[in-house]
Amino acid sequence: MTVNTADTSRPRDYRARTATLRLVPAATMAFHGDAMPAPLFRDQPAFEELIAAIGAKQDRSAFAAVFAHFAPRVKAYLIKSGSDYNAADELTQEVMLLVWRKAARYDPAQANAATWIFTIARNKRIDRFRRERHAELDASDPTLAPEPTTLPDHQLEAADQARKVTQAVATLPEEQASLLKLAFYEGKSHSAIASQVGLPLGTVKSRLRLALTRLRGNLGSDS
Amino acid sequence: MNYAFATAPHAPTHHPPEELLLDLATGAASASEALMLKTHLAFCPPCRDAVRVLEDAGGALLNALEPVSLPPNMLNRALRAIEQSEGAAPAPEPPSVGSVIGANLASTAWRKVPGGLRMRRVDAGSGAPRANLGRTESGRVWLFEAPAKMKMFQHRHVGDEWTVVLSGEFHDGGERYKAGDFVWLPDGHRHQPVMGADAPCVGLILVRDSPLYTSVVGKIAAPFIRL
Numbered sequence: 030m031t032v033n034t035a036d037t038s039r040p041r042d043y044r045a046r047t048a049t050l051r052l053v054p055a056a057t058m059a060f061h062g063d064a065m066p067a068p069l070f071r072d073q074p075a076f077e078e079l080i081a082a083i084g085a086k087q088d089r090s091a092f093a094a095v096f097a098h099f100a101p102r103v104k105a106y107l108i109k110s111g112s113d114y115n116a117a118d119e120l121t122q123e124v125m126l127l128v129w130r131k132a133a134r135y136d137p138a139q140a141n142a143a144t145w146i147f148t149i150a151r152n153k154r155i156d157r158f159r160r161e162r163h164a165e166l167d168a169s170d171p172t173l174a175p176e177p178t179t180l181p182d183h184q185l186e187a188a189d190q191a192r193k194v195t196q197a198v199a200t201l202p203e204e205q206a207s208l209l210k211l212a213f214y215e216g217k218s219h220s221a222i223a224s225q226v227g228l229p230l231g232t233v234k235s236r237l238r239l240a241l242t243r244l245r246g247n248l249g250s251d252s
Numbered sequence: 253m254n255y256a257f258a259t260a261p262h263a264p265t266h267h268p269p270e271e272l273l274l275d276l277a278t279g280a281a282s283a284s285e286a287l288m289l290k291t292h293l294a295f296c297p298p299c300r301d302a303v304r305v306l307e308d309a310g311g312a313l314l315n316a317l318e319p320v321s322l323p324p325n326m327l328n329r330a331l332r333a334i335e336q337s338e339g340a341a342p343a344p345e346p347p348s349v350g351s352v353i354g355a356n357l358a359s360t361a362w363r364k365v366p367g368g369l370r371m372r373r374v375d376a377g378s379g380a381p382r383a384n385l386g387r388t389e390s391g392r393v394w395l396f397e398a399p400a401k402m403k404m405f406q407h408r409h410v411g412d413e414w415t416v417v418l419s420g421e422f423h424d425g426g427e428r429y430k431a432g433d434f435v436w437l438p439d440g441h442r443h444q445p446v447m448g449a450d451a452p453c454v455g456l457i458l459v460r461d462s463p464l465y466t467s468v469v470g471k472i473a474a475p476f477i478r479l
Binding site for chain 2: 092102108117118126139144147165174175190195210221244
C-alpha cells in the first residue's frame with residue numbers, strides 16, 4: 030500500500046487534533062460485526078478527521094468507527110438501488126475497502142465524509158450494475174479551470190455547505206423528497222421516475238426543479 | 253495526454269441544464285453523458301460547485317437511510333483483507349476525463365467527412381474491458397474538428413444532441429459557443445451551425461442512436477453530405 034505519510038498540505042494542527050481523537054475510536058475495537066452500536070460519532074467533523082487518520086497513518090480503529098456508521102447505510106443504499114442481500118454484502122465490503130484505499134487522497138475541503146462515501150458507493154454501483162467505468166475529473170489536473178476565489182478555509186466552507194444541504198433535504202416537502210430519493214437511491218433519470226410513480230414527466234421535472242432550487246437556495250441565505 | 257483543456261481563459265456562458273447535473277450526481281447519466289458533462293465541468297467552476305451541492309444531497313440521503321445489518325465479522329473480514337493487501341499495488345484509479353480523450357486520440361484515426369470536417373470516435377466507458385451486458389449507453393461521443401468558417405447544411409436532429417466546445421467557436425441561432433460551452437439541443441431541433449472565422453472549431457459531440465441512418469458515421473455525416 031502506498032500512502033503518502035509526508036503530506037504537508039494538511040493543516041498544521043492536524044496531528045494534535047487526531048491525537049486527541051484516537052482515544053475515542055480505539056474503544057470501538059471492542060465491538061465486532063453487526064454487534065457494533067449505531068453511530069458513535071454523530072458530529073459531522075469527526076468522520077472527516079477519522080478518514081484523514083486512516084489516510085495518514087492507516088488507523089484501524091478510525092476505520093472501525095467509519096465502518097460501524099457507514100457500512101450498514103451503504104448496504105441499505107445498494108439494496109435500494111437493486112442489489113440483492115448477498116451481493117449487497119460483498120459490494121458493501123468493496124466500497125469500504127475503497128474507503129480505506131482512497132483515504133490518503135481524501136480532501137475534507139472538497140467533500141464531507143458522507144458525500145465522499147456516497148460518491149464511492151455510487152461509482153461502485155455504476156461499475157457493477159451498468160458495466161461502465163466513468164471517467165473522473167482529476168482535481169489535481171493542472172489544466173482544470175481553477176476555482177475563481179481562494180477562500181480562507183475551504184474545509185469549513187465544505188462542512189457548512191454540507192450542513193445546509195442536509196437541512197434542506199430534511200425539510201423538503203414530501204412530494205419533492207420522495208422524487209429526490211428515487212433519483213439518488215435508485216439512480217433513475219427523470220423519465221424513469223415518471224413512469225415508475227405514474228406522474229407526467231413535466232410534473233416530475235418541475236417538482237425536482239423545485240427541490241434543487243431549495244437545496245441551492247438554502248446556501249448562503251441564512252449565513 | 254490532455255486535449256487542450258481549459259487553455260482559454262474564457263469562462264463558459266452556456267451550461268448544462270440542472271436536470272443533467274442531477275443525472276451526473278445520482279449516477280443516472282451514461283458513461284457518454286458523464287464524459288460530456290465532466291468535460292464541461294473541467295472548464296466551469298460554478299457547475300462543479302452545483303454538482304458538489306447535489307452530491308452533498310446524496311451524502312445526506314445516504315446518512316438518512318435506515319441502516320441494514322451486516323453479517324457478523326464483516327469488519328474483521330475487511331481488516332483481514334486490508335492486512336493481506338498490505339504492500340500490494342494500489343487499485344487502479346478510474347481514468348481521468350483528459351486521459352479518456354487522450355487515449356482515444358492515440359488509438360483511433362480521424363475519419364474524414366466531406367466539407368473538411370474530421371471526426372474521431374471516443375470510447376467514454378473506458379477502463380477494464382467488460383461484457384456489454386446491461387449497458388445502458390444510448391449514443392456515441394465523437395471528437396470533431398471543423399475548419400474555420402465552415403457552414404453546415406441545415407439539418408434536424410433525431411433525439412437530443414449535446415456538444416462541448418474544446419477550442420475555437422461556432423455560431424448557431426444567434427448564439428456564440430466558445431471553449432467550455434455546453435450546447436444541449438432538444439429532439440427535433442433544426443439548426444445550421446457556422447464555425448468561427450479565426451480557427452478550427454474542436455469539440456466533443458454526443459449523438460443519439462437513431463433508426464434513420466444505418467451507420468453512426470452516416471448519421472453524423474448526414475448533415476454535411478446531405479443524406
